[in-house]
Amino acid sequence: MKWKIVIHGGAGNITPERIGDREGDYREALKACILEGVAVLKKGGSALEAVVSAVKALEDNPLFNAGRGSVPNEHGIVEMDAGVMDGRTLEAGAVTMVKHIRNPVLLALKVLQESEHVLLGGEGAEEFALQHGFELVDNRYFITEERWKQYVNKFLSKNKKVVEINSLGTVGAVAVDKDGNVAAATSTGGLLFKHSGRIGDTPLIGAGTYADNEGAAVSTTGLGEFFIRTATAFQINLLHKTGTSLQKAVQQTLQQVKKLGGTGGVIAVNSKGEHVIDCVSPGIFSAVAEPSLKKIDNEFSVETYLYALELRCSTSHT
Amino acid sequence: MKWKIVIHGGAGNITPERIGDREGDYREALKACILEGVAVLKKGGSALEAVVSAVKALEDNPLFNAGRGSVPNEHGIVEMDAGVMDGRTLEAGAVTMVKHIRNPVLLALKVLQESEHVLLGGEGAEEFALQHGFELVDNRYFITEERWKQYVNKFLSKNKKVVEINSLGTVGAVAVDKDGNVAAATSTGGLLFKHSGRIGDTPLIGAGTYADNEGAAVSTTGLGEFFIRTATAFQINLLHKTGTSLQKAVQQTLQQVKKLGGTGGVIAVNSKGEHVIDCVSPGIFSAVAEPSLKKIDNEFSVETYLYALELRCSTSHT
Numbered sequence: 001m002k003w004k005i006v007i008h009g010g011a012g013n014i015t016p017e018r019i020g021d022r023e024g025d026y027r028e029a030l031k032a033c034i035l036e037g038v039a040v041l042k043k044g045g046s047a048l049e050a051v052v053s054a055v056k057a058l059e060d061n062p063l064f065n066a067g068r069g070s071v072p073n074e075h076g077i078v079e080m081d082a083g084v085m086d087g088r089t090l091e092a093g094a095v096t097m098v099k100h101i102r103n104p105v106l107l108a109l110k111v112l113q114e115s116e117h118v119l120l121g122g123e124g125a126e127e128f129a130l131q132h133g134f135e136l137v138d139n140r141y142f143i144t145e146e147r148w149k150q151y152v153n154k155f156l157s158k159n160k161k162v163v164e165i166n167s168l169g170t171v172g173a174v175a176v177d178k179d180g181n182v183a184a185a186t187s188t189g190g191l192l193f194k195h196s197g198r199i200g201d202t203p204l205i206g207a208g209t210y211a212d213n214e215g216a217a218v219s220t221t222g223l224g225e226f227f228i229r230t231a232t233a234f235q236i237n238l239l240h241k242t243g244t245s246l247q248k249a250v251q252q253t254l255q256q257v258k259k260l261g262g263t264g265g266v267i268a269v270n271s272k273g274e275h276v277i278d279c280v281s282p283g284i285f286s287a288v289a290e291p292s293l294k295k296i297d298n299e300f301s302v303e304t305y306l307y308a309l310e311l312r313c314s315t316s317h318t
Numbered sequence: 319m320k321w322k323i324v325i326h327g328g329a330g331n332i333t334p335e336r337i338g339d340r341e342g343d344y345r346e347a348l349k350a351c352i353l354e355g356v357a358v359l360k361k362g363g364s365a366l367e368a369v370v371s372a373v374k375a376l377e378d379n380p381l382f383n384a385g386r387g388s389v390p391n392e393h394g395i396v397e398m399d400a401g402v403m404d405g406r407t408l409e410a411g412a413v414t415m416v417k418h419i420r421n422p423v424l425l426a427l428k429v430l431q432e433s434e435h436v437l438l439g440g441e442g443a444e445e446f447a448l449q450h451g452f453e454l455v456d457n458r459y460f461i462t463e464e465r466w467k468q469y470v471n472k473f474l475s476k477n478k479k480v481v482e483i484n485s486l487g488t489v490g491a492v493a494v495d496k497d498g499n500v501a502a503a504t505s506t507g508g509l510l511f512k513h514s515g516r517i518g519d520t521p522l523i524g525a526g527t528y529a530d531n532e533g534a535a536v537s538t539t540g541l542g543e544f545f546i547r548t549a550t551a552f553q554i555n556l557l558h559k560t561g562t563s564l565q566k567a568v569q570q571t572l573q574q575v576k577k578l579g580g581t582g583g584v585i586a587v588n589s590k591g592e593h594v595i596d597c598v599s600p601g602i603f604s605a606v607a608e609p610s611l612k613k614i615d616n617e618f619s620v621e622t623y624l625y626a627l628e629l630r631c632s633t634s635h636t
């Protein structure tokens with residue numbers, strides 16, 4: 001089996017005009033983050049370890065809306081969500097509304113590994129974190145100067161609508177390892193100026209995150225409310241599991257999201273190593289890495305994609 | 319179109335030995351609660367209104383683990399979850415980890431109607447409640463003497479395992495109205511002695527609650543973690559939508575739950591008025607109401623079911 005890893009750093013109104021000279025920064029950041037997952041897979045590690053490593057790197061990078069760099073809610077507080085799922089066992093772990101966890105994806109993994117429960121929220125999740133040796137960090141650690149400016153602008157603006165296409169954000173990874181096991185992980189700060197206590201699709205197993213060896217590993221990004229209502233990640237998995245090609249399963253589900261008024265994107269991979277990156281928004285920060293075609297030991301390729309137009313040329317797969 | 323409503327009051331280790339002389343109380347309570355939904359449907363109301371009315375009545379009844387009568391968490395505090403979905407529009411609303419909302423299902427409906435978001439949790443959800451005229455009530459309102467005894471016994475016992483078959487609980491309703499629209503609602507106090515902040519399947523659209531006119535309205539009850547991992551409600555809906563009979567869709571999905579080690583039950587109805595009640599546990603408190611076969615105006619029948627054995631004789635449908 002050939003391993004493969006796909007990551008995203010959010011979908012939304014990503015256009016050359018809007019990104020401007022930060023394009024290089026985003027491509028470099030995506031490369032650096034996917035390499036954390038590649039390092040795991042190259043040495044024979046599991047898909048689960050790989051997606052968690054890549055998402056941890058995305059959380060640590062302030063360019064993306066997850067971990068450090070998360071957007072504040074209506075009260076100027078960062079509340080973060082994360083979810084992980086192991087396609088081999090259908091075991092899952094997720095946390096929501098956490099305010100003091102440096103890497104929410106690591107806490108989600110700990111829930112998967114150590115809790116009877118799948119999803120823990122708020123103070124209860126942070127209590128679980130303390131019980132398992134996590135350190136709590138100041139909420140201000142997560143807020144960068146740029147995010148604070150965005151918050152203040154929203155606060156002063158008359159448009160208090162939260163669910164809108166300009167929200168960039170959410171990070172995620174899906175991977176298949178040398179044993180053909182798939183896994184998915186997703187992490188986010190959610191929507192700028194969201195209502196306190198708002199939970200998006202990211203930590204909801206079946207909505208923003210899902211993985212099943214017999215179907216697909218899926219991670220989503222976009223206006224989470226629409227992904228919840230269409231159970232996007234699970235829908236793609238089940239359509240693929242019951243015979244639809246991975247690409248069609250993704251397209252069909254994203255069309256339902258779009259029909260309801262949603263925008264966003266999806267990354268998916270199956271146990272055969274087929275992958276899809278697709279979006280119903282102008283762009284999606286994303287990257288794919290896999291062993292080099294040249295079959296030289298330990299050589300691999302990394303491709304990055306930002307704009308939907310780039311994807312049109314690249315979404316058919318291995 | 320003929321209307322129909324199905325409700326449940328929890329699945330689990332429900333046996334004649336365990337229920338004993340409370341059997342009559344449960345059947346009476348189920349009848350009284352389903353009548354609240356019947357009243358809506360008889361006068362031409364929507365499936366959404368009907369399921370919310372029935373679930374509100376179930377919440378108010380201390381026999382069931384939702385609203386008053388909810389089980390305390392590890393700290394002796396009641397934390398409740400509820401979700402509703404409208405199969406006509408795929409609009410949904412849900413709340414989780416609320417501690418002071420007399421009828422969580424009414425707050426979930428308010429989220430569906432008034433919020434940009436689908437799911438609100440904890441203090442943020444209660445802030446939203448206050449913004450919309452809800453009163454907050456003391457957490458002790460929800461805890462009955464019997465529930466407190468169960469909590470104390472658990473506290474003193476050596477078995478601190480939370481996810482076990484003895485957990486009874488969760489209430490829900492699914493309905494189809496005269497226009498062929500379906501809706502689902504579910505509400506719960508969760509699992510006795512659950513970790514603070516534990517979120518089960520109930521408020522997760524796609525896991526414990528889902529409704530789609532083109533598929534089915536589904537409400538689940540049981541060990542929620544397994545229903546999350548299999549996206550039970552959405553899986554049943556999508557299997558049915560893509561051609562599997564409602565009964566087979568339910569059976570197939572419950573078998574996956576069972577295979578993973580889960581127990582519990584499901585109620586489902588589609589826009590044609592077919593319904594299913596099924597469980598992979600010894601029993602499920604449930605009832606069905608529909609217009610009388612005699613076609614006398616305003617006459618209707620109500621049947622109640624408690625034990626899985628009763629269901630074997632009754633799960634094929636109109």
